[in-house]
Amino acid sequence: MSYQLTQRQNHKSISSEQSQVLPLIGVGLRHVHYQDALTSPFNIDFVEVHVENFFAKGGITQAILNDIKAQYAVSLHATSLGLGSTEPVPEPHLKRFSELVEQVQPILVSDHACFSWGQLNDLTVHAGDLLPVPFNQESLAVMVANVNKVQQQLGRRILVENLSAYITPANSTMSESEFLIELCRQTDCRLLLDLNNLMVNAINTQAAHSKQNGTHDKATKPVDLALAQLYEFPSHVIGEIHLAGCSPVGETGIMIDDHSQPVSGDVWRLYETALTRFGAVPTLIEWDMDLPDWQTLCQQAQLARKIAKQVLPCH
Template sequence: MPAHTSNDADAPEVGIGWRAPHQRALLEQKPALDFIEVHAENFFAPHPSARAPLLKARESHDLSLHGVGLSLGSAGGIDPWHLERLAELVAETGPRFVSEHASFARGTWQSRTVHAADLLPLPFTREALDVLCANVQRVQERLRRPIAVENLSAYLCWPEADFDEAGFLTELSRRSGCHLLVDVNNLVVNALNDQRAGRIDAPLPAVRRWLDAIPPDRVSELHLAGHHDRGDLVIDDHGSRVPGLVWQAYRHAVARFGPVPTLIEWDTDIPALEVLLDEAATARRLGREASRASAVERIA
């Protein structure tokens, strides 16, 4: 496995998402990143040429496989074909991280299995938690390793709830043994939309309360991204630099969880690779500062 680039114990390891326009530069320049993340489904094709660039990248960087199609919250269970393709990819590439979302995208409609083109939120009920735990455990048993499960940006909520989101995910982690991937941008997007709907007074305190409700030992990774403010609604589009409010929330997350590995996501309006590397450097710097400040407070 490649050596990590973060030699400072107070600084988080930082990675970026692999996107097609940057493939050649990543392979040739081998920038100072600790890991790169890919969407697992993009590499399900079994032909060797489809995975060759990924295997080449593994020579210089750790890999993270981030799924978007397992539908962990589906009451109909996990799609066996999808799980087998993921298991094959994990076995061949030996990723450092494997992650998915606390969502569903697969269900039954008029006696047929249908797939949504989105990550749909779950009701935070005991019944939904039972389904999610069972599916996560099945995936982990097949992969023979724990996975990390990510919180969503959601534009609707179910009226039924036995938990708040942080409590729901904490119980999922406790029961299934999975890790949690905390997407800080998703928290900010939800809080901004809650503020505009009149459900909260200010976004940053709400995000901090959410982070403080999660046990630090369950968090294995953080995600950062940009979002689009339409005025009436904030959209999690991953199409711009990380905004200031997300950086503020990130500092609190590092103070809470420690300098856990951090990913810069950018999926639309892809910029030059140098822009992502600059964002990664900012994450490392701010993470180091937050980690050291937290250590000083604990000593004091």
């Protein structure tokens, strides 16, 4: 089934010829920045809000959401659908999710390639985290069914984000890239390619191999591993790009995707390559912890815009 992206007519639309224009550049909007975002837009094309923060009906949160969508194009990003869960998303949860999509008419809707829902003492519970799934046919069938159900409920295509994972699930029979590409083929969804997650996973994979083998491969840089994975994705499956920062865990060599830092130099390098390969894909800066002021956050977005102008030949 093919899903058409709904657009708000009073905002910039997402061009089907992405390689011929500059990308929409946005930022993740958190509560400490609401007032600044409404008074000092800083040439931001769109904002992303977390769906779950606006599940409550009425009250101040809905008033804020209405103010935001009156000024910006909005992307709705979820963390609770658990698209890889064998336990289906509870119907009341999916219904409220669908109501918000109808209310906001976002330019993009997204969640993660993870599982979150399960059974505990005969109750359906949410793990409160984004848990990795094994990359095999069984997991793929579950995620395909869930993505199809969500898209049918919403009447539109969603984006599925690659995960930063700190454990390697057993029983994988394919790579992450193969898994996600096949998910897109079977559901007509698109990928939200998080370049920081690619980078974090590359760093942590190399650290794990070094610990296991007692050696450190200085010849292979994590950014080269991340670039190799980036090249595995065909351009037509990429619907959005996330950029963020990360933090080291002491001297362990492990990196945490905590969104508490500016975008790293290696992730900017990945972004340049992604623009060359995928064209003018909507791009979002994420910053969720140790939040900077609004101006600093927007400066990261303007750096993404500057890079896009330098890299893309037609604008």
